[in-house]
Amino acid sequence: MNVSVVGTGYVGTTLSACLAELGHQVTAIDVDETTVERLNDGGAPIHEPGLDELVSAHAGNRLRASTDHAAVVDTDLTFLAVGTPANADGSIDASILRAAAEDVGAAIADETDYHLVVVKSTVLPDVIESQILPAIEAAAGTSEGETFGVAVNPEFLREGTAVEDFTDPDKIVLGTDGDGRALDLLRELYRPLIEETDPPVVETGRREAATIKYANNTFLAAKISLINDLGNVCKEFGVDAYEVADAIGLDDRIGERFLRSGVGWGGSCFPKDTAALRAAAESAGYDPLMVDATIEINERQPERLLELLDSHVDVEGKEIAVLGLAFKPGTDDIRGSRAKPVIEGLLDRGAEVVAYDPRAVGEMAEAFPDIEYADSAADALADAHGAAIVTDWAEFADLNAEFDAMADPVVVDGRRIITRREGITYEGLTW
Numbered sequence: 001m002n003v004s005v006v007g008t009g010y011v012g013t014t015l016s017a018c019l020a021e022l023g024h025q026v027t028a029i030d031v032d033e034t035t036v037e038r039l040n041d042g043g044a045p046i047h048e049p050g051l052d053e054l055v056s057a058h059a060g061n062r063l064r065a066s067t068d069h070a071a072v073v074d075t076d077l078t079f080l081a082v083g084t085p086a087n088a089d090g091s092i093d094a095s096i097l098r099a100a101a102e103d104v105g106a107a108i109a110d111e112t113d114y115h116l117v118v119v120k121s122t123v124l125p126d127v128i129e130s131q132i133l134p135a136i137e138a139a140a141g142t143s144e145g146e147t148f149g150v151a152v153n154p155e156f157l158r159e160g161t162a163v164e165d166f167t168d169p170d171k172i173v174l175g176t177d178g179d180g181r182a183l184d185l186l187r188e189l190y191r192p193l194i195e196e197t198d199p200p201v202v203e204t205g206r207r208e209a210a211t212i213k214y215a216n217n218t219f220l221a222a223k224i225s226l227i228n229d230l231g232n233v234c235k236e237f238g239v240d241a242y243e244v245a246d247a248i249g250l251d252d253r254i255g256e257r258f259l260r261s262g263v264g265w266g267g268s269c270f271p272k273d274t275a276a277l278r279a280a281a282e283s284a285g286y287d288p289l290m291v292d293a294t295i296e297i298n299e300r301q302p303e304r305l306l307e308l309l310d311s312h313v314d315v316e317g318k319e320i321a322v323l324g325l326a327f328k329p330g331t332d333d334i335r336g337s338r339a340k341p342v343i344e345g346l347l348d349r350g351a352e353v354v355a356y357d358p359r360a361v362g363e364m365a366e367a368f369p370d371i372e373y374a375d376s377a378a379d380a381l382a383d384a385h386g387a388a389i390v391t392d393w394a395e396f397a398d399l400n401a402e403f404d405a406m407a408d409p410v411v412v413d414g415r416r417i418i419t420r421r422e423g424i425t426y427e428g429l430t431w
């Protein structure tokens, strides 16, 4: 099939490269000329394992990039994979998506063939009817069902395993309404993938598909917040929350994954999606108690880590090491990172922060230019009066003699990555 993908960010590039790998002819469209050039030269604009290889294998052949939306005319369907940033109240700003929908509408204005627009960006159900459809209709000069249709096909890609998550998904969600043309096109698009890995295909309505994405992420965030809440209770009981989690995870109905309690979740999806769902539910007149608690527990964990540190050392005027700045290991992404509230809390207490991360120092230095950054965990720990562990980078598991160089060897571990040993005052957040 001929496919266009509007947006060459994280989701758009992964989607474009993976669709080309499935055998489709893909045109990636973006207003950013540098990214377009880079893709045409065979390089991925973002770092994701396996992505560079796919882009370089297909660039100039099954994968082309362009700044011109007119390219969508020659394709059977167009994905909208642009950003939906958050407003201050947590609701999503759909203006970029609306503009992309208008561009696609304008491009198909004189066409008589049916064109399917597939929303890949994360949107709440109302956004489809209130913003995307009217934008395409106004620009195309036709109504839905005449020369175009709109479908919703959310993504469930994790950073660091996005290519793998696309090629071997837990499920494919196809949200369509109307006369069946949209569903036929989407089934055809995913046919090679379905034949290869046989994932469950959820064929549903558009509003349901949009909601599934929010519910999926909110449920996962809630699972972590619940194990964090239980973990805090375990800590009060003097019980090891990890032993408890391992045992309850053996119950199939609970499942063993996402039961690692600690300093909380971050990233580009969980914080944004939980906040947007809460804002949408509230504006619909419903008070979503569990979603509220999910977010509140996540906000509380960094402060609990700091209180644990306070219980062993007065940090005012002292050097404190913060190990781990990325929201999870394997990335330089600091969006929603729990290191931010940890650093803020330390600065509020008058501590001198020395931070280290294997990859995210540059990113954090933009947010906190005035703290000190070390080149290694050993450098950050040397002469420190305490250390807060925020991200579970594997290299932190090897730290040992480095703690001996601390002025005061107090370690509060928000991720259960440090090995408890003689000679250091070690506190796990939930164990």
Ligand code: UDX
Binding pocket: 155, 156, 157, 158, 159, 160, 217, 220, 224, 257, 258, 259, 260, 261, 262, 263, 264, 265, 266, 267, 268, 269, 270, 327, 328
């Ligand atoms: C997530 C979803 O997994 C993915 O399906 C969605 O499309 C985007 O959001 P990602 O943000 O890449 O993906 O991160 P993920 O690996 O899911 O981890 C999210 C956060 O939860 C991280 O901060 C991680 O440290 C934390 N986490 C995860 C825990 O604190 N405990 C756990 O047991 C698991």
